[in-house]
Amino acid sequence: MKPETIIKVISSSGEPYDVHFEFSDNKFKVHCNCPAGIYGKLCKHKTGLLDGDLSLLFNKTDYEILERIHEVVKKSKYSEIITSYNILKKEIEVAQKKEKKLKEQLEQSLKTGIDIS
Numbered sequence: 001m002k003p004e005t006i007i008k009v010i011s012s013s014g015e016p017y018d019v020h021f022e023f024s025d026n027k028f029k030v031h032c033n034c035p036a037g038i039y040g041k042l043c044k045h046k047t048g049l050l051d052g053d054l055s056l057l058f059n060k061t062d063y064e065i066l067e068r069i070h071e072v073v074k075k076s077k078y079s080e081i082i083t084s085y086n087i088l089k090k091e092i093e094v095a096q097k098k099e100k101k102l103k104e105q106l107e108q109s110l111k112t113g114i115d116i117s
């Protein structure tokens with residue numbers, strides 16, 4: 001793999017963002033120049049590309065490079081962490097739905113009256 005690869009990704013604003021992949025010493029770094037990415041935060045462009053999401057590609061011809069990157073990442077520690085992270089996010093989503101339902105029940109019971117018999 002080349003020491004530095006840039007993949008352009010589509011953005012909601014229309015202007016593509018650049019996601020940089022830097023390879024050195026059996027490590028690689030990923031940077032994105034979107035508003036979140038420039039501060040080193042996790043953004044959907046970095047995580048999406050590392051997950052091999054072809055729909056993010058601004059130039060569809062980059063798919064081969066992306067597939068190669070995805071293959072490398074799949075075997076890395078990153079892959080384990082992102083899997084745990086995604087599972088946790090789903091659990092939070094489920095918990096938030098439960099919270100909303102319970103809150104509605106509480107509101108309703110205060111409105112219609114708490115049964116104290």
Ligand SMILES: [Zn+2]
Pocket residue numbers: 017032033034035036037043044045046
């Ligand atoms: Zn980004």
